[in-house]
Amino acid sequence: MAKVNKKIINQNMVDYQKEKNFAIQILLGKKSLAEFEYIVDYVSTIKLESKKMNPDGLVLFVGSGPIPLSAMLLADEGFNVDCLDFSNEAVLIGREIIKKFGYQKRIQIIAGDARLFNNYSVYDTIVLALEAGVNYHTKKEILEKIFTSMKPDGLVLVRSSNEKNSEGSYVNSSSYLENFFHVEQTIQTFSGYCSTKVCKMPVPHKADLI
Ligand SMILES: C[S@@+](CC[C@H](N)C(=O)[O-])C[C@H]1O[C@@H](n2cnc3c(N)ncnc32)[C@H](O)[C@@H]1O
Numbered sequence: 001m002a003k004v005n006k007k008i009i010n011q012n013m014v015d016y017q018k019e020k021n022f023a024i025q026i027l028l029g030k031k032s033l034a035e036f037e038y039i040v041d042y043v044s045t046i047k048l049e050s051k052k053m054n055p056d057g058l059v060l061f062v063g064s065g066p067i068p069l070s071a072m073l074l075a076d077e078g079f080n081v082d083c084l085d086f087s088n089e090a091v092l093i094g095r096e097i098i099k100k101f102g103y104q105k106r107i108q109i110i111a112g113d114a115r116l117f118n119n120y121s122v123y124d125t126i127v128l129a130l131e132a133g134v135n136y137h138t139k140k141e142i143l144e145k146i147f148t149s150m151k152p153d154g155l156v157l158v159r160s161s162n163e164k165n166s167e168g169s170y171v172n173s174s175s176y177l178e179n180f181f182h183v184e185q186t187i188q189t190f191s192g193y194c195s196t197k198v199c200k201m202p203v204p205h206k207a208d209l210i
Contacts, residue, residue, distance in 0.1 A: 012131050016065065016090075023066035023093045027100060036067065038190070045189040045196070046073040049127065049157055052185070052198050053079070057124025060084060062114045062142070063132030066093040068107065070127065075106035082123070086113040114142045120149045130159040130194055139171045147180040147201070156181060156199040162192060173197075 018037075025031035033039065053059065055078065061071045064083030071081040085091050091111045098107050114132055126146055133139030146156060160173045174197065177183055181199035189196045 012134050015131060016087075020066040020089070020093060023097055026067070027093070027096055033067075033069075033101070036069070039069075041190045041193075042069050042073060044191075045194075046070060046077065048187050048189060049196055050074060050077045050079070052157065052187075053125045053155065055079075058082070058122065060120070060123040060126045061129070062117075062126065063129030064090070064094055064109060065129070065131075066090045067097055068094045068109065070129070071107050072098070072101060072103055074127075075103050079106070081107050083107060083109040084112055084114055084117060085109065086111070115145055117145065118149070120146050120154075121151055123154060124151065125155045125157065126150060127157045128159060130161065130190075133171060133173075136171055136173075136176075139173050140176060143173065143177065143180055150201070152201055154201075158197045158199055159189065159194050160197055162188075162195055 022031060022036055026033060036042075057079075059071075059074055059079045059081045061068070061074070061081055061083045064071055064085050066089070068083050071083050074081050083094065085094065088111060091109050094109045098104060098109065114128075115138060120126060128142065128146075133142045143158070150156065158173055158177060160177070161171070174195075177197055177199065181197075182202040183197050183199055185198040187196045187198065188194075
């Protein structure tokens with residue numbers, strides 16, 4: 001059985017509750033998006049991440065949450081984004097947020113578990129939220145599923161924790177990412193709290209093709 005890391009589970013729950021409570025405040029008209037604690041970090045992160053993406057490509061954001069902020073900022077950069085989340089509550093609240101800010105034409109939210117999702121091959125870029133996959137085992141399952149079914153020339157952006165700054169509160173996928181992907185670049189994101197690994201399918205050696 002997979003080892004349970006309580007610290008990571010708790011941090012995920014705290015982050016999720018915070019985001020959910022803020023989403024409800026927005027929907028009630030009591031808070032604005034500009035007041036969201038992490039808005040500045042999100043804006044600068046998306047500016048960096050979006051530069052790596054095919055500007056005409058379709059994007060999948062995995063783990064969009066009650067405030068699909070990454071997806072909304074990507075839509076502001078001109079992308080069409082599908083979001084995936086396995087929490088029905090996050091999907092319902094997220095859809096209301098999308099509606100409130102008028103993003104229905106550019107963003108749709110799909111309910112589903114990233115470990116079982118069968119449509120990765122449609123997307124040019126897949127972005128994995130820091131909290132998508134609550135332990136090493138599920139994170140690995142998601143990455144494996146993406147790897148075996150994505151477009152061969154697709155791009156995967158994996159947000160991963162920076163151990164030094166986040167003190168083991170999130171799954172650090174860096175160590176086993178390279179089992180699957182060729183990590184082309186690591187971008188420091190979320191003020192150094194996170195890094196985004198820019199991943200591609202490894203190019204096969206000529207000898208393997210013969
Ligand atoms: C708190 S949100 C953070 C994302 C943030 N709102 C953004 O725009 O970047 C992380 C979400 O990941 C979702 N999640 C975690 N594991 C998942 C999985 N296996 N499949 C789909 N969604 C998942 C959780 O339900 C949660 O809503």
